[in-house]
Amino acid sequence: MKLTPQTERFVLHFGEMGSRWGVNRTVGQIYALIFLSEHPLNADEIAETLGFSRSNVSMGLKELQSWRLVKLVHQVGDRRDYFDSPKDVWEIFRVLVEEKRKREIDPTLTLLRDTLIEAPADQAERHAQQRMKEMLELIELSTAWFDEIQRLPPETLERLMRLGSKVQKVLGLAGKLRGGAGPDR
Numbered sequence: 001m002k003l004t005p006q007t008e009r010f011v012l013h014f015g016e017m018g019s020r021w022g023v024n025r026t027v028g029q030i031y032a033l034i035f036l037s038e039h040p041l042n043a044d045e046i047a048e049t050l051g052f053s054r055s056n057v058s059m060g061l062k063e064l065q066s067w068r069l070v071k072l073v074h075q076v077g078d079r080r081d082y083f084d085s086p087k088d089v090w091e092i093f094r095v096l097v098e099e100k101r102k103r104e105i106d107p108t109l110t111l112l113r114d115t116l117i118e119a120p121a122d123q124a125e126r127h128a129q130q131r132m133k134e135m136l137e138l139i140e141l142s143t144a145w146f147d148e149i150q151r152l153p154p155e156t157l158e159r160l161m162r163l164g165s166k167v168q169k170v171l172g173l174a175g176k177l178r179g180g181a182g183p184d185r
Contacts, residue, residue: 007036011050023063026052031069031085035092040073040082057078068095090154097146106141112136148170 003011011032018028027049034041041049047057061083064070069092070083076107086092111133120126160167 027060035085040084042080042082
């Protein structure tokens with residue numbers, strides 16, 4: 001597979017972004033290549049196109065599978081494993097957010113809940129626990145909101161996201177209609 005200059009720029013950029021998102025550069029580039037490909041790719045095609053060792057590609061594919069960003073597919077008459085990414089970008093977005101939550105948010109919630117069960121020993125610890133309680137409440141509120149958003153059909157979610165700051169105006173108007181002050185008091 002030959003990369004066009006445009007595709008190569010995207011693949012290289014995704015490698016750089018991957019390292020900022022918690023995966024190594026190789027994994028980011030492998031994902032970008034699979035994402036852009038018109039058809040599923042096997043590990044040899046990926047290694048040859050990107051100039052990576054076969055073992056590096058295999059490890060990268062395992063990581064992408066653990067993130068549920070690529071899936072294994074087979075082709076009739078071919079014993080090799082092929083890899084494809086979900087076609088719907090909304091599905092990819094949801095999977096990424098779910099995986100980030102499972103790997104980063106959920107352990108933090110567990111730690112906060114476990115820590116807040118313990119009785120504080122002194123004033124400094126009471127203060128620390130109060131701050132942790134505030135953080136726990138914020139994260140729980142955010143995750144509950146995200147759970148609701150997650151259940152929306154992609155079309156509705158897209159419309160909601162396109163509303164942007166108009167949502168704040170609608171909420172402000174709703175508050176004024178109820179007789180109270182809006183969020184922009």
